[in-house]
Amino acid sequence: MSEPKDESAAPNFVRDIIADDLQSGKHQQIVTRFPPEPNGYLHIGHAKAICVDFGLAKEFGGRCNLRFDDTNPVKEETEFVESIKEDIKWLGFEWNEVHFTSDYFEQLYAWAEDLISAGKAYVDSQSPEEMKANRGDFGTPGTNSPHRNRSVEENLDLFRRMKGGEFDNGAHVLRAKIDMASPNMNLRDPSLYRILKAHHHRTGDTWCIYPTYDFAHGQSDAIEHITHSLCTLEFEAHRPLYEWFMDNLEVPATPRQIEFARLNFTYTVMSKRKLRQLVEEGHVGGWDDPRMPTLSGMRRRGFSPAALRNLCERVGVSKRNSFIDISLLEHAVRDDLNEHSPRYMGVMKPLEVVLENFPEGHTEWFEAPQFPGREDGGGIRRIPLTKTVLVEQDDFLEVPVKKWRRLAPGMEVRLRYAALITCKEVVKNGAGEVVRLICTWDPEAKGGNPADGRKVKGTLHWVSAEHGIPASVQNYDRLFTVESPGSGDTNFLEQINPDSLETLEGARVEPALAEAAAGTRIQFERLGYYCFDQDSKPGALRINRTITLRDTWAKAGKPG
């Protein structure tokens, strides 16, 4: 039944509530739902909601439905339904049933008439401006609408004519008759139905009146017998209204709404508006740009679903508004990728190294483990060593700094898994730039193990110049330079990190990667985790850097 929760699982007050409800017998089985509005792409914030909604249901042997909250036909919808489903599946969750709030329009309408018949709802014909003015203020009670006391018959007639399409948008609205003086603004006769002569992505032109979120959500939960309706903090003030409907309508079940804090990260933006602006103004390549916090962007970047799930678990669920340090995300990603990414070598900015005593035209093959840490190495791949190899430009310094353990004149280093080489000569071009290193290799140290047991501290990644395969590499970094973009009166667009994307066209990778499929996640040793882009193909490799390895050397502030 319920899986034992991971010891590393962070606390989660919702989990405690559910456990209590199950133990007390209030529920035999729990049912939750994930209710996205199909009007945009899912982002990392939604990932938390998905993990909570689906994860808790799974943990307790319950069920979780996917429900598209499509009560507003004005906001283009159908195109997002598939991407949302895809993202949820990618994250690793399955829904029990898929529903659309629009499937319940008939029932919702019937309930609206019930409310009218019971004298608990009325058709208001004030203009939006009048309604706003009469709603009062936080400090002052609202004023009853002049239409508040229309008869049941008149209300029914008006409401049916609204449904029949007799009126223009905005001419009338159905409101609940609750309390215009309530300190909770949501209870000052909230709108239940509005006239919207728009084409709906599923119901087409069947309706011209649509229920509001408040009138639709809880009742939809009830129809699906949801036991725990989990949502974010901003709906807290709506809970009394949610419950008012449960109390005043003949609903088949009475779900409980529980609110928790949404997920926020430093160094990124999460609002739909800002994300859209980034895309529409071309600051990024699209919704799935690897720098975007959208699930499609993160997927393309190479983040694994398990990493995201682990992150959500570690972050916990509480009611505190908080900004999670992005390093927590980065850690979760490295943690999972370290465990699951096979190792390869690739040189980003090549520097030629000629092994002067290596036989001309000869190729020496070595076997290297895919997972060096594992006992059996997790499989192997073969890598060729030739007279000319490529190493990273950053791994050579003509004048080494202290503690330098890479290449420098006279220094011996290891070419990982293959050889020990010593730098003998530095060749420069007319501009004084280093273009080539002349080195010798130790034929007695094949594989990198010296016959005399001498210690060679530095180990470099490398690629055979003859076998190395060209690749276009995209290095991604944080999209913003400040912790909370757009805070205060700053413009978040001016805080975009100008170096969030670096494209390297001269990279060369080891031949074992020639046929790598799009979506493949690997580690380039000593550099970081990478993912073959969705557009990558043999002959035109395109590789996205997901995240660098931790680099305490760079952090120590080494020069150059």
Add this chain to the structure above:
RNA sequence: AGGGGCGUCGACAAGUGGCUUAAGUCGCCAGGUUUUGAUCCUGGUAUUCGCAGGUUCGAAUCCUGCCGCCCCUGCCA
């Protein structure tokens, strides 16, 4: 101004009157191992729980007052 919610280490977050002179995770610092300056391992990192009083033998946990932050006046969700 009214209502709702929240304030524990740099960031998350346990703890709900004594076993807490406050878990864990990330980060950071210091060591060790290492053919990735990665991983891994070890140790350090809040005498203090928004502030001020009070109750109590005893409080982060109870009471009172204050301060701070977030949400609510869509025919958005």
